[in-house]
Amino acid sequence: MRPAAQRKSDAIEKLGKDQDVWVATADDHGIAHLVPLSLCWHDGMVIVAVEARSRTARNASASGQARLALGPTRDVVMINAKASVIPRQDAGPAIVGAYRERTGWEPGSDGGDWVYVLLTPTRIQAWRDVDEIAGRTVMSDGAWLA
Amino acid sequence: MRPAAQRKSDAIEKLGKDQDVWVATADDHGIAHLVPLSLCWHDGMVIVAVEARSRTARNASASGQARLALGPTRDVVMINAKASVIPRQDAGPAIVGAYRERTGWEPGSDGGDWVYVLLTPTRIQAWRDVDEIAGRTVMSDGAWLA
Numbered sequence: 001m002r003p004a005a006q007r008k009s010d011a012i013e014k015l016g017k018d019q020d021v022w023v024a025t026a027d028d029h030g031i032a033h034l035v036p037l038s039l040c041w042h043d044g045m046v047i048v049a050v051e052a053r054s055r056t057a058r059n060a061s062a063s064g065q066a067r068l069a070l071g072p073t074r075d076v077v078m079i080n081a082k083a084s085v086i087p088r089q090d091a092g093p094a095i096v097g098a099y100r101e102r103t104g105w106e107p108g109s110d111g112g113d114w115v116y117v118l119l120t121p122t123r124i125q126a127w128r129d130v131d132e133i134a135g136r137t138v139m140s141d142g143a144w145l146a
Numbered sequence: 147m148r149p150a151a152q153r154k155s156d157a158i159e160k161l162g163k164d165q166d167v168w169v170a171t172a173d174d175h176g177i178a179h180l181v182p183l184s185l186c187w188h189d190g191m192v193i194v195a196v197e198a199r200s201r202t203a204r205n206a207s208a209s210g211q212a213r214l215a216l217g218p219t220r221d222v223v224m225i226n227a228k229a230s231v232i233p234r235q236d237a238g239p240a241i242v243g244a245y246r247e248r249t250g251w252e253p254g255s256d257g258g259d260w261v262y263v264l265l266t267p268t269r270i271q272a273w274r275d276v277d278e279i280a281g282r283t284v285m286s287d288g289a290w291l292a
Binding site for chain 1: 163165170171172173174175177178179180182186201205208209211212214215218219220222224225232258
């Protein structure tokens with residue numbers, strides 16, 4: 001079983017290296033949405049880009065929340081996050097540059113109406129198998145616990 | 147780009163072989179939940195087991211719906227499903243047996259208050275990369291399209 005400090009550093013490493021993140025959002029009728037999206041970890045935030053009309057954008061705008069997962073399923077990082085949706089033309093150069101550098105792509109460069117979703121973790125949990133369920137919380141109320 | 151029939155057979159193969167499934171559910175306040183759970187594919191249903199008090203059980207009971215994903219993120223099967231929650235003691239021997247055979251475990255055998263969640267796909271989509279987004283729907287309204 002990994003100690004808390006190891007789980008924290010492993011989680012940060014995954015955020016810095018994984019190609020994609022699972023993003024779950026919900027409307028206010030109990031309908032969950034879930035999609036894999038390219039991941040950018042920048043300045044303590046997970047940044048993803050989606051079309052403005054997408055369910056993810058609409059749900060995140062309305063609820064201000066999302067739940068994220070990095071896999072695989074036996075080495076997970078689970079994140080509860082506050083969500084903020086920004087039209088790409090309103091995003092500052094730091095956001096645009098970080099996303100482009102990480103993913104190799106700039107939303108809207110091929111046309112379409114894109115938004116960035118800025119996801120600020122409030123709770124992060126990390127576990128591999130059943131024996132790591134205890135002690136899985138490495139961030140709570142936005143503060144690292146180790 | 148895989149033809150529809152190939153995507154369907156690949157999806158069924160993943161349902162029959164993958165160890166885990168991502169399960170997203172939601173409450174009626176726009177809060178999404180997402181967890182990886184052991185997967186059993188039986189009689190056209192995805193069967194998972196969770197504690198009765200879990201967020202997944204409560205959300206699925208209230209909404210009757212879930213969204214599922216099989217990974218990895220660049221070879222996904224995405225499923226919209228109707229959800230039915232059954233206390234383990236009310237589950238028939240076919241359900242209990244199929245789940246035990248697939249996962250090697252019987253919910254409640256170590257104590258605790260467990261339920262099965264029976265997830266019947268209504269829509270299934272399968273894609274690997276951007277070029278497979280077109281034609282990604284292989285089941286619609288509960289009927290295979292190929």
